Amino acid sequence: MNSSTPLYALHERIWHWLQAASIIFLILTGFAIHYPDRFGLFGSLARAVRFHSWIGFALLVNGFLGIFYHFTAEKYHHFLPRADDFTEAAIRQIRFYLYGIFKGEKHPLETDPRRKLNSIQKITYLLLLNVLLPFQIITGILMWGADRWPGLFNSFGGLWVLGPAHTLGAYLFLAFLAGHIYLATTGSTPLSLLRAMFTGFEEPSRG
Amino acid sequence: MKREGMCRVRFGRITAFWTSIAILSLFVNAPGQEPSTAMPAASKPVAKLPHPAIVLKDEDGHNVLESGKPISTRHTCGDCHDYDFIANSFHFQQGKTEMDRALLTSHGVAAFNQSPGMFGKFSILPNRQLTGLDVKDVADFDMSQPEWLTKCGVCHTGAGISEFDLQGHKFLTADAKPTGPLDPSYSIRDREKGQVVPWDWNKSGIAEADCFLCHTPKASRGARKKEMAVGDFRWANNATLLDTGIVSVQADGKFIYNRAAFNQDGTVKPEALDLSDPTLENCAQCHGFTARSTTTIQPIQHADIMRGTEKSGWIYNGAKISDTVSPNVIGKEKMRYPWDGHAAKGIVCIDCHFSVNNPGRMIHEDQKEHLLYKPSGEDIAVYLKQPNHNFARGNIPPETVNINAHNTMRGCADCHDAEKIHTFLPYKSRHFQALACQTCHIPSVHFWAYRSDDWAFLMDTGGSRITYRGIDGGIVDPESEVTGYSPAYMTSPGKDGNLQIRPTNLISGVYWFDKAKGRPVFTWQMQTAFFEGLPANGEWKYRPEVLKAFGDKDGIIDIPQGVYDTPEKIALVKGLLQKYAAVEDPELRIEITPWAISHSIVGKDQAIRDCVLCHSKNSILHRPLDLDTFLPQSVPVTFRGKQARVVNFEGKEPVFDNRELLSSFYVVGSSRVAWVEWLGWIFFAAVVLFSILHGALRLLGGGL
Numbered sequence A: 001m002n003s004s005t006p007l008y009a010l011h012e013r014i015w016h017w018l019q020a021a022s023i024i025f026l027i028l029t030g031f032a033i034h035y036p037d038r039f040g041l042f043g044s045l046a047r048a049v050r051f052h053s054w055i056g057f058a059l060l061v062n063g064f065l066g067i068f069y070h071f072t073a074e075k076y077h078h079f080l081p082r083a084d085d086f087t088e089a090a091i092r093q094i095r096f097y098l099y100g101i102f103k104g105e106k107h108p109l110e111t112d113p114r115r116k117l118n119s120i121q122k123i124t125y126l127l128l129l130n131v132l133l134p135f136q137i138i139t140g141i142l143m144w145g146a147d148r149w150p151g152l153f154n155s156f157g158g159l160w161v162l163g164p165a166h167t168l169g170a171y172l173f174l175a176f177l178a179g180h181i182y183l184a185t186t187g188s189t190p191l192s193l194l195r196a197m198f199t200g201f202e203e204p205s206r207g
Numbered sequence B: 001m002k003r004e005g006m007c008r009v010r011f012g013r014i015t016a017f018w019t020s021i022a023i024l025s026l027f028v029n030a031p032g033q034e035p036s037t038a039m040p041a042a043s044k045p046v047a048k049l050p051h052p053a054i055v056l057k058d059e060d061g062h063n064v065l066e067s068g069k070p071i072s073t074r075h076t077c078g079d080c081h082d083y084d085f086i087a088n089s090f091h092f093q094q095g096k097t098e099m100d101r102a103l104l105t106s107h108g109v110a111a112f113n114q115s116p117g118m119f120g121k122f123s124i125l126p127n128r129q130l131t132g133l134d135v136k137d138v139a140d141f142d143m144s145q146p147e148w149l150t151k152c153g154v155c156h157t158g159a160g161i162s163e164f165d166l167q168g169h170k171f172l173t174a175d176a177k178p179t180g181p182l183d184p185s186y187s188i189r190d191r192e193k194g195q196v197v198p199w200d201w202n203k204s205g206i207a208e209a210d211c212f213l214c215h216t217p218k219a220s221r222g223a224r225k226k227e228m229a230v231g232d233f234r235w236a237n238n239a240t241l242l243d244t245g246i247v248s249v250q251a252d253g254k255f256i257y258n259r260a261a262f263n264q265d266g267t268v269k270p271e272a273l274d275l276s277d278p279t280l281e282n283c284a285q286c287h288g289f290t291a292r293s294t295t296t297i298q299p300i301q302h303a304d305i306m307r308g309t310e311k312s313g314w315i316y317n318g319a320k321i322s323d324t325v326s327p328n329v330i331g332k333e334k335m336r337y338p339w340d341g342h343a344a345k346g347i348v349c350i351d352c353h354f355s356v357n358n359p360g361r362m363i364h365e366d367q368k369e370h371l372l373y374k375p376s377g378e379d380i381a382v383y384l385k386q387p388n389h390n391f392a393r394g395n396i397p398p399e400t401v402n403i404n405a406h407n408t409m410r411g412c413a414d415c416h417d418a419e420k421i422h423t424f425l426p427y428k429s430r431h432f433q434a435l436a437c438q439t440c441h442i443p444s445v446h447f448w449a450y451r452s453d454d455w456a457f458l459m460d461t462g463g464s465r466i467t468y469r470g471i472d473g474g475i476v477d478p479e480s481e482v483t484g485y486s487p488a489y490m491t492s493p494g495k496d497g498n499l500q501i502r503p504t505n506l507i508s509g510v511y512w513f514d515k516a517k518g519r520p521v522f523t524w525q526m527q528t529a530f531f532e533g534l535p536a537n538g539e540w541k542y543r544p545e546v547l548k549a550f551g552d553k554d555g556i557i558d559i560p561q562g563v564y565d566t567p568e569k570i571a572l573v574k575g576l577l578q579k580y581a582a583v584e585d586p587e588l589r590i591e592i593t594p595w596a597i598s599h600s601i602v603g604k605d606q607a608i609r610d611c612v613l614c615h616s617k618n619s620i621l622h623r624p625l626d627l628d629t630f631l632p633q634s635v636p637v638t639f640r641g642k643q644a645r646v647v648n649f650e651g652k653e654p655v656f657d658n659r660e661l662l663s664s665f666y667v668v669g670s671s672r673v674a675w676v677e678w679l680g681w682i683f684f685a686a687v688v689l690f691s692i693l694h695g696a697l698r699l700l701g702g703g704l
Helices: A010-034 A045-072 A087-103 A121-144 A151-157 A160-185 A192-199 B004-026 B083-085 B101-106 B143-152 B211-215 B221-230 B233-242 B279-287 B306-313 B379-385 B426-435 B437-441 B521-528 B545-548 B569-581 B673-699
Strands: B187-190 B196-199 B247-249 B254-257 B289-291 B315-317 B449-454 B466-467 B488-493 B499-514 B588-598 B638-641
Touching: A010 A045, A010 A160, A010 A192, A045 B638, A087 A121, A087 B673, A121 A151, A160 B673, A192 B426, B143 B221, B211 B233, B211 B279, B221 B233, B233 B254, B233 B289, B254 B499, B254 B545, B279 B289, B279 B306, B306 B449, B306 B499, B315 B379, B426 B466, B437 B499, B488 B588, B499 B569, B521 B569, B545 B569
Parallel strands: B289 B315, B449 B499, B588 B638
Antiparallel strands: B187 B196, B247 B254, B449 B466, B488 B499, B499 B588
């Protein structure tokens, strides 16, 4: 591997951090909407709702830019699991997380610009980006459009369906975020993966 | 010289101009007119054309000045206006024209009611029931038509039910005959004898439409009440004119006419009668406290006037609350805003509750023709001949009166463009669809209102136990502290049929229901069960069984004692009702009656704007308004005619629980789906715990 080639290109890093910032902001504003009396970070519920809507659309735009980039740069394959990502590779990865990591074993996947994601990451991102994120976007847009398209909004069950559904999705995102941040410490050093997402370059594995 | 002359001319013109202005301003503030500070500028009286001078005629069409007989409005007013057309409307019929079983059923009115109106609908407040024509047994006889007139006729504007029997025959005519001894149009229950006795219509006379009650600013409701209460119906309309100077009462109680109030030609002086559109004060006589701008809200005698105010506490008054002299409104210093924003702007009752065929006010909705306004209105002459007296009205729970005229008035949105002014509010349409405007614009009530009326246990007055909310002390005591109250919230269909959340008072009623007869137990039956015979010197004497079960150690039953706190007490009274009042299958019931509030509107500075008040765990939309402290537990609870779980007995005192009523509304920040919350937090906690555990093991294993 050419050491001058970054693991994460500048576009990817910007995309990632914009995505991260958006999701964190959405979770915070979401809390301000879901618990307005206990989470008054944004001053008022109305303001939290406005912020939530704007950031939601920013995330949507960022999502489209991400799709555009990954397709035009032919990098979408990073997110596509192969058959063995569901079987052998997944088992190896799970074994590493549950056993090998404590023994100081080498990471089962030596990342390089052509193979950045392990099988668990691929499966997780496949579900996250193709199921959970669109689910949140669709339920979010339907709720945002409650005033604009009340018929469509009501045809999906109105707030009694969309509200809890969006909330459940938000909890899943929150859980993902917690796991994602923790797993980011499982690189060669606790901060190596985080640093890589800033600099683009990952330190060599300790193993 | 010429220049000097021009200067003089100019100076002279300027001086004359300012002098004129000064003189005009003197006339504007001339004596006899209200000082400008006492009345908001917008509420200055509008110039009006006086009604032509009229002759007051008697039933024979003769001038009353000559005959000395009672005024007949059928002849006096009916010569120009279509008396029968006018009298066929709700104010005169009070529900008699709506005695239609199918109509009642379609509006969810319980089967034991005769009509949806005041004449025929049971209400827990007076606990009286109009007796129908089908009654065959004296035990089923409660309130007859003549008794209704003596009790409720003061507000009823005459004609209709005080001119015609339940079969539609005009009293005192050849066709008017009772169908039997229990015909409720021709008899009355004699409380002393406990029998149904004939009513003498020849003696009482009939009460024709009391046009003066609404169209004469100086109408005397009190004098009218006196005549109606003693059954002297034929003189009731004369009594209404007592304060105009047209009539006087002699020492023997007879009315005479004062010649000074009449012109030489026999017509009554227009300034004495002062016929006009109904003023705020006219409507206030029966509907609730209404005034253009006053700092004194008179103490109110129970069951007399201001029924709307009593039921929910609204005050329609343009004066600022902070300026109130009486009653003693606690915290008024900070309430530097009017009792009602509309009143302060000079809006009067008929601006909204207008005659629906008044060409100047009528709504020309014709959605099929896509017209918002149709300029070709009804001819003014037609209107003057046949003014529709089914006035425009809304649809406020629990009212079913004038059921065919619901939602005929302009709604808030017909005058206010809410979309334009609620710039702070996200999801405007959703809010406007889910919330009645009153929900935010009546955040609190600054007056007192009924809280409970308990007819299930009679006090030694022979009547019910009444409690009020929003006042510390007696309601007629000017020293009492008026604390007001914060309303509860209920749902009701808006004009478009969608359910809306709206503020309401709640009146808890406890009463016995006769399951065998399918109606509430009558008051006279309750009195028979509770007391030994008739009252002596106005004091009812409890039966020994009642005293033993409910009395304190001194044998006194005060408010805290007269409660159904054990099944044994309920069983005892049930037995008494069966034994003494022949009530076959009595059942103790609770009725929670909402009285929605539509007046006492505040402007944007006082309206609810803080989102968190509604969008939070302790949302005010689920405010647990206190109910009657002594509500019995484990008895059926009805709310708007249906059994409903609206009382929460879990706390110190029973409170209103509207979770079931508002269950169709998902309020962001307040509504929760429990399994979603649990699942979400469990998932998140599992990931965090796994991460902590995993990290700790890495740390211990040297993996970090």
